[in-house]
Amino acid sequence: MSALILKLIAMTTMLIDHVGLVFFPKLRWLRLIGRVSFPLYAFMIAEGFEHTEQTGHTRKYALRLAALFLLSELPYDFGLYAAVPRLDHTNVILTLLCGLLMLAGIERVKPVYMKIGIIALAAFAAELSHASYGYAGVLLILLYHLYLRHVKEKSTGLRLAALLGIGALFAGYYLCTNAHSMDPHVVYRVFRRFTWTQTGVLVSAPLLTLYNGKKGRYSPVFKWVYRLFYPLHLSVFSLMRIL
Numbered sequence: 390m391s392a393l394i395l396k397l398i399a400m401t402t403m404l405i406d407h408v409g410l411v412f413f414p415k416l417r418w419l420r421l422i423g424r425v426s427f428p429l430y431a432f433m434i435a436e437g438f439e440h441t442e443q444t445g446h447t448r449k450y451a452l453r454l455a456a457l458f459l460l461s462e463l464p465y466d467f468g469l470y471a472a473v474p475r476l477d478h479t480n481v482i483l484t485l486l487c488g489l490l491m492l493a494g495i496e497r498v499k500p501v502y503m504k505i506g507i508i509a510l511a512a513f514a515a516e517l518s519h520a521s522y523g524y525a526g527v528l529l530i531l532l533y534h535l536y537l538r539h540v541k542e543k544s545t546g547l548r549l550a551a552l553l554g555i556g557a558l559f560a561g562y563y564l565c566t567n568a569h570s571m572d573p574h575v576v577y578r579v580f581r582r583f584t585w586t587q588t589g590v591l592v593s594a595p596l597l598t599l600y601n602g603k604k605g606r607y608s609p610v611f612k613w614v615y616r617l618f619y620p621l622h623l624s625v626f627s628l629m630r631i632l
Contacts, residue, residue, distance in 0.1 A: 390596065392433070393605025398596065399429035400618050411469060411626055417586050424589030425596070427481065427522060428529065428556060432597055434485050435533035438492045447493050453616070454489060458482035461620040468626030481521035482619065487511045488530030525562045529555070545598060552594035563587040 406423020409416055441447040458480060465480035467473045491511035495504040508531060512524035520526065532555045540551045564587065565571055568579040 390599040390601060391603045391605030392436070392600070393607045393611075395429050395596065395600060396433065396615050399426045399433070400615065402426040402429075403619075404622055407469060407622065407626065417583065420586040421589040424560075424587055425592045427526065428559065428590050428593035429596065430481070430485060431488065431526065431529045432533045432593070432600075434488050434530050435492065435537055438489055438534065439537055442493075442496060447489070451486060451489055451493070454482055454486040457616065457620065458486055461623060464620055464623035464627050467630065468623040471630055477519055479518050479520045480619075480623075481526070483518060483520040484515050484522050484526035485530070487515040487520065488527045491527060491531065492534055525559060529559050532558070541602070549594060549598045552597050553591060556591045556594050560587045560590050 402423055403426035405419055406426060409419025409423060413419055437450060438447065441450045461480045461482055463473060466475040466478075470478070488511065491508055494507035494511070498504060498507065508528075512527045514520075515527045516523045522529070536548075536551055536555065540548055543551075564576050564580055564584050567584045568576045570576060
């Protein structure tokens with residue numbers, strides 16, 4: 390499975406998630422499908438870093454993400470939540486940017502304590518700015534980075550096990566956060582009520598296991614469609630609210 394296919398799946402599932410959030414909030418299965426998208430986007434950040442670091446384009450990559458974050462924030466606030474500005478939540482591009490800057494930082498220092506400091510700083514920045522998925526999103530990018538460095542060349546079974554473990558950690562974070570407790574009984578009650586949709590992230594594991602490391606065939610037009618899809622579809626949602 391090429392990067393092109395993963396990107397198409399990420400875009401489609403994100404759109405389904407947002408349609409469910411805005412127009413059909415009672416159809417929880419739409420949100421379940423939507424949980425597939427962020428792990429794929431997070432993985433693409435880790436994968437994109439590997440390529441841009443080799444070509445010396447990481448700074449350009451980060452600047453592009455920063456521009457997309459600024460471009461997306463107002464459509465995100467109004468298109469999804471009908472609130473401008475919404476100060477208690479920031480769009481997911483900021484999470485991806487924090488993750489990318491974290492990877493760039495830990496790549497450039499050698500002492501372990503400095504690497505840990507950079508990771509903590511990136512996680513804290515995402516949490517302090519109320520970026521979507523917060524510190525968990527940043528740490529997910531880190532886990533995918535470690536996967537790409539140490540596991541991606543291993544057997545299919547080991548790759549799948551590692552990716553399922555990463556997905557389970559990410560889903561578990563949401564269960565405990567929404568339950569405001571580590572008590573298994575409380576977490577289970579919250580899971581039964583609504584947080585079961587987060588288990589959709591586990592679907593990303595077999596998809597990423599099938600990833601072959603190739604870009605796939607796509608035109609420069611698709612490259613820009615992929616980059617701008619997030620702010621564009623949120624802008625359409627915003628216009629629909631106005632009309």
